[in-house]
Amino acid sequence: MEKTRGREHFESLYKKNLELTKKQVKESVNEDSFIAHAIGNVGELDKAINLLSKRLREWYALYNPEMERETGEHEKLVQAVLENKGKREKNSMGAEISSGDLSQIMLLAGQIKELYDLRKKHESYLEEIMKKHCPNMLEVAGVLISAKLLEHAGSLRRLMMMPASTIQILGAEKALFRHLKTGKKAKPPKYGILSQHPLIGKVKKEEYGKVARTLADKISIAVKVDYFKGKFIGDKLKEELEKKFQ
Amino acid sequence: MAKIQKSKIFEVYEAEEEKRKLLYTINLTPEVKVYDEILTKQDNIEYRRWDPYSSKLAALILKGCPNIGFRKNDIVLYLGSASGTTVSHVSDIVGKEGFVFAVDIAPRVMRDLVFVCEERKNIAPILADANRPESFADRACEVDIIYQDIAQKNQVEIFLKNIKLFLKNNGYALLAVKARSIDVTKNPKDIFKEVKKVLEKSLTIIDFRPLEPFQKDHCMFVCKK
């Protein structure tokens, strides 16, 4: 290795490395980075929406408890509050409140609606990038799961290098760690992120592990094709998967 | 406020406070902080507090290591710099005439480190994989000391490769080992023993310390080539 003691040489090494590293940092940003932030923010929005919706429920129920009770989903309640514009049953149990009091509740509902809209925009944005970045995985796993897998792995390249068995339990690291540490006393996890796939909801509990394994296999193939920009086989993979678990 | 005075370690200072020992280095860039460390002025010299819970090198000192190898004017290769918490104290220690090559593989932490390097002209940031020392050989030079803190399964192998390529004869090499990243199922003590065996083959180990309670399941080896 080159011996260097001269101060000038260090100054030039300093400059060269600073410049090069800045350039490398600049060039390190790609689809994977945008996907990770968009899906990450979908998660933040879900948390925020849930928190604010619970508040909206309690607040609005002071005035219109009947409607609050009737409307299960948060998103529907938000919509109902906004469309209803302060109308309610004649003999409502709700308190008489001033229009000033009601206006604050309406403002909150409006903001939550905005958050729902933002979430939807993120989702279609993700779909748009992933159609180019990883169309095969997108077809097999859907927008949200594909994005979460990418976020977790760090990049398409790293996801591509993972064995299917790792993809299967991605997102369940804590459970896996518990299993390894306790020496089999705690069961190994069957799945992580993949638990949110619609196919898991369609089969019996005994089949969860099997579905997750097959799903991970197909995703693993899809990701490889995506990484090497092979031709589209996502529809075929999806069909095979659905046939197997009808 | 207890008086800050020289410690037994070169360029590292200490003060006693409520039976705790606090460590400091002299701030190379007065009034500029690197993370959220405490700055203290005494007799017109500004010191930066060095927290053993966020820096394994500080933990090593507080665990009683008599010689950490770093000296003023040293040329250092630092592998796994992250955003520069420990690197900045090493930069204080080696001073203006010393130099640190700070390597990390993650662009996100390098972005923060670049800002640190813009303040401290004795640190050069290198975005590279420590696993492939030949890939950044033309961005560094022979060094007096190597410090490595990367949580990788093959961290020992990486350490030895870099020593071979960059470290001068008789130079120091420090390795922080995180037991968990080598094998989560094994007892850390056994892992440390295995690492020791491998290191002994080509290096002289002059100090070994577990870093408890500052860093759980971590230890540090101080070696000489």
Ligand SMILES: C[S@@+](CC[C@H](N)C(=O)[O-])C[C@H]1O[C@@H](n2cnc3c(N)ncnc32)[C@H](O)[C@@H]1O
């Ligand atoms: C525990 S942190 C280091 C903390 C730092 N030494 C300090 O005390 O401030 C480990 C760092 O090693 C980096 N790393 C992991 N693998 C690496 C590799 N192969 N090459 C270079 N850096 C790596 C990670 O990006 C991470 O920033």
